[in-house]
Amino acid sequence: MSRRAQGNRTPTIPDVAALAGVSSATAARALGGYGSVSATARAKVTAAAEDLGYRVNGVARSMITGRTMTFGVVVGDIENDFFSRVVRGFSDVARVAGFATIVASTDERLDNERSAVRVFSERRVDGLLVAPASMVDGRHLREARDAGAAVVLIDRKIHRVGLDTVLIDSVTAARSAVEHLTVQGHERIGLITGVGAGEGPPGGEAAVSTSADRLAGYREALEAAGLSYDPTLVRPGDFHLDAARSRAADLLSSPERPTAVFATDGVLTLGALLAIRDVGLRCPEDVSLVGFDDPAWASVVRPRVSVMAQPVHELGAVAARRLLARVAGDASRVRAPVKLSATWVPRDSVAAPSQAVGARGTRDQRRVGADS
Amino acid sequence: MTAAGKANGGPVTLTQVAASAGVSTATAARALGGYGSVRPVTRDLVREAAARLGYRANGLARSMITGSTRTIGVVVSDIENAFFSRALRGVSGVARRHGYEVVLVNTDEDAEAERTAVRVLMERRVDGLVVSPGPSAGAGHLHAVRRSGTPLVLLDRRIAGLAADSVGIDNHEAACTATDHLLALGHRRIALVTGSPPGTAAILKSRPGLRGIEKIVGATVGLRAAGYRDALVAQGVDPDLRFVTGEGFHLHEAAAATRQLMALPEPPTAIIALDSVLSLGVLQALDDMQVPSPQTVSVIGFDDADWAEAVSPALTVIAQPAHEIGETAGELLISRIAGSRRRPVHRQLPTTFVGRASTGPAPSGEFAAVR
Numbered sequence: 079m080s081r082r083a084q085g086n087r088t089p090t091i092p093d094v095a096a097l098a099g100v101s102s103a104t105a106a107r108a109l110g111g112y113g114s115v116s117a118t119a120r121a122k123v124t125a126a127a128e129d130l131g132y133r134v135n136g137v138a139r140s141m142i143t144g145r146t147m148t149f150g151v152v153v154g155d156i157e158n159d160f161f162s163r164v165v166r167g168f169s170d171v172a173r174v175a176g177f178a179t180i181v182a183s184t185d186e187r188l189d190n191e192r193s194a195v196r197v198f199s200e201r202r203v204d205g206l207l208v209a210p211a212s213m214v215d216g217r218h219l220r221e222a223r224d225a226g227a228a229v230v231l232i233d234r235k236i237h238r239v240g241l242d243t244v245l246i247d248s249v250t251a252a253r254s255a256v257e258h259l260t261v262q263g264h265e266r267i268g269l270i271t272g273v274g275a276g277e278g279p280p281g282g283e284a285a286v287s288t289s290a291d292r293l294a295g296y297r298e299a300l301e302a303a304g305l306s307y308d309p310t311l312v313r314p315g316d317f318h319l320d321a322a323r324s325r326a327a328d329l330l331s332s333p334e335r336p337t338a339v340f341a342t343d344g345v346l347t348l349g350a351l352l353a354i355r356d357v358g359l360r361c362p363e364d365v366s367l368v369g370f371d372d373p374a375w376a377s378v379v380r381p382r383v384s385v386m387a388q389p390v391h392e393l394g395a396v397a398a399r400r401l402l403a404r405v406a407g408d409a410s411r412v413r414a415p416v417k418l419s420a421t422w423v424p425r426d427s428v429a430a431p432s433q434a435v436g437a438r439g440t441r442d443q444r445r446v447g448a449d450s
Numbered sequence: 451m452t453a454a455g456k457a458n459g460g461p462v463t464l465t466q467v468a469a470s471a472g473v474s475t476a477t478a479a480r481a482l483g484g485y486g487s488v489r490p491v492t493r494d495l496v497r498e499a500a501a502r503l504g505y506r507a508n509g510l511a512r513s514m515i516t517g518s519t520r521t522i523g524v525v526v527s528d529i530e531n532a533f534f535s536r537a538l539r540g541v542s543g544v545a546r547r548h549g550y551e552v553v554l555v556n557t558d559e560d561a562e563a564e565r566t567a568v569r570v571l572m573e574r575r576v577d578g579l580v581v582s583p584g585p586s587a588g589a590g591h592l593h594a595v596r597r598s599g600t601p602l603v604l605l606d607r608r609i610a611g612l613a614a615d616s617v618g619i620d621n622h623e624a625a626c627t628a629t630d631h632l633l634a635l636g637h638r639r640i641a642l643v644t645g646s647p648p649g650t651a652a653i654l655k656s657r658p659g660l661r662g663i664e665k666i667v668g669a670t671v672g673l674r675a676a677g678y679r680d681a682l683v684a685q686g687v688d689p690d691l692r693f694v695t696g697e698g699f700h701l702h703e704a705a706a707a708t709r710q711l712m713a714l715p716e717p718p719t720a721i722i723a724l725d726s727v728l729s730l731g732v733l734q735a736l737d738d739m740q741v742p743s744p745q746t747v748s749v750i751g752f753d754d755a756d757w758a759e760a761v762s763p764a765l766t767v768i769a770q771p772a773h774e775i776g777e778t779a780g781e782l783l784i785s786r787i788a789g790s791r792r793r794p795v796h797r798q799l800p801t802t803f804v805g806r807a808s809t810g811p812a813p814s815g816e817f818a819a820v821r
Binding site (some may be wrong): 090091102103106107109130131146148150156157159162163165166169173178179180181182183190193194197198201228269320345348351352373374375377378379416425 | 490491494495498502519520521523529530536538539542546551552553554555556563566567570571573574575594596597598599684698701728730733736737755756757759760761763
């Protein structure tokens with residue numbers, strides 16, 4: 079299959095040594111970067127290696143040094159602004175410490191996640207940063223750790239998995255986001271959220287903890303405002319833009335449509351914003367919108383979207399420092415997840431509900447409130 | 451599965467490895483087992499012999515024995531850019547269909563990071579590489595990939611003298627199309643936000659009339675700047691170097707470049723931004739300065755990001771078929787991994803002009819003044 083396997087066309091240390099006119103031992107020392115080699119010999123070996131296209135075998139070298147100086151990152155969707163910024167925060171810290179970062183994107187599928195973790199683990203990455211696609215199945219991650227890689231979870235947790243975890247407090251953040259709607263008098267608040275790609279083999283459909291937590295926060299906010307939970311207003315699905323857009327359009331086309339929408343990540347927020355226009359409604363006059371995450375476009379669209387912003391760069395950086403500590407030999411017990419806080423960024427997409435749709439009581443209440 | 455292993459009709463033995471490395475069997479066992487005392491030099495020689503002969507010591511050694519890791523490495527300069535994220539999805543889809551994993555390294559347009567990324571992926575023994583070369587990393591690391599025999603496909607750019615397949619668009623023509631659109635609307639003071647680092651921008655601006663720029667500035671920037679130049683010259687407009695900016699590829703840097711452009715005594719009436727992140731930076735700066743678009747300044751971007759129709763004004767763009775470019779790169783790479791030895795191919799896929807609200811007629815006073 080590969081040309082390397084056929085007739086030894088891949089240059090070897092003795093080939094390099096012969097061309098450089100040094101012994102194999104000297105060539106090996108020069109290429110491996112250990113032991114004592116004269117500057118002249120090193121230069122000859124380097125030149126010969128380059129001429130021949132000799133490749134240091136990282137797998138072999140890692141068996142010697144025990145380190146590959148590489149971290150593997152496994153996320154649901156690297157296209158998602160949230161993940162690309164978290165990875166940037168992570169790799170900035172890792173790079174300073176001398177570690178390269180390699181990323182795999184799983185399309186939120188547990189089977190893809192398992193195989194990415196296996197590939198990274200076989201290739202002996204020193205550490206793994208994973209945003210798990212499932213909040214219940216973490217066996218492959220524990221196995222990777224038991225095989226020698228440090229593992230830190232980012233953004234999402236797995237029940238009773240016993241791995242370091244760095245995330246935001248999603249319940250509190252979602253509750254606070256929705257309270258910015260209830261306080262304006264909204265009573266019918268739609269939820270556009272994600273559950274995973276929902277395709278693939280059995281077990282591939284898996285809920286992620288952020289979605290579960292943000293749903294819990296949404297329900298807490300409703301309860302605190304004395305509103306009942308209406309499951310017909312909750313539209314879970316995958317995390318892709320087009321699907322989110324049609325879920326939101328469907329929700330907003332229903333006779334008992336909500337007067338406000340809360341979307342639980344940046345892509346879903348864009349889907350909801352486009353859907354409001356698709357069905358011919360105005361934001362915030364007809365429908366208020368609260369988003370999650372703060373992608374760069376959120377302040378350039380009209381209306382500018384009010385969002386609950388995560389400290390994306392810091393999430394990645396904190397996770398990198400945890401992973402570096404583990405790689406350096408920190409064997410302390412895994413503690414409770416590190417929880418960072420989200421920040422409310424008020425812009426122009428939230429207003430009190432209009433009188434036009436199913437919110438008469440709210441409007442009256444608001445008047446009372448305004449008069450008192 | 452190696453030639454040696456096959457020839458013997460059975461698994462390679464430790465004794466054969468030891469003989470090939472010129473050491474005792476006990477030493478070979480220690481070297482491969484990772485226990486006891488073995489000099490590093492001996493260890494390397496034994497392990498290399500094991501790899502060469504196809505000795506299966508354990509799972510870890512397997513990848514270096516079979517030579518196949520069923521993994522493709524992708525190196526891009528900025529994953530937040532809509533072009534690269536969609537191209538990556540295209541590559542990944544094709545790779546998965548053929549049973550390959552994709553691993554990605556994002557270089558943030560840093561030359562050293564790009565060289566490191568290629569080295570790290572080569573050391574991890576990927577079966578093939580898709581690389582979007584940055585403007586300043588040079589080609590030495592890519593020539594090294596070719597010499598190693600590892601299949602390589604370039605995304606977005608081809609490199610003269612490098613025998614590797616490439617997939618992209620006709621950058622010169624795409625920039626001509628964008629510039630022609632603005633010229634037809636009466637614009638004459640048209641700025642170019644290149645996203646180049648200041649050093650590259652200084653080179654661009656060192657060439658009167660941007661002459662010969664495509665020969666000295668690499669990546670897509672040189673070709674797009676040349677397309678911009680040729681479209682202007684064809685309409686009798688001298689390229690004004692004050693209108694050519696390069697503050698860096700980040701959004702805030704494009705915003706800063708825009709503020710500088712608008713602070714000129716005679717600011718531009720139109721801006722071309724060479725990727726989606728830059729476009730958003732331009733729009734954000736105009737919005738902050740309360741400069742109405744397209745009434746005062748028209749904006750045209752490259753790459754049709756998801757948000758392009760949601761921003762205000764909705765953004766006119768030159769759309770690249772990014773997903774298809776990624777798929778094509780993936781297919782070329784898979785065919786090379788499967789052993790195709792045809793001459794390198796350079797595929798150019800067509801772009802699409804998507805007219806939206808951010809481009810309009812040049813302000814009437816300006817148009818009169820030009821006449």
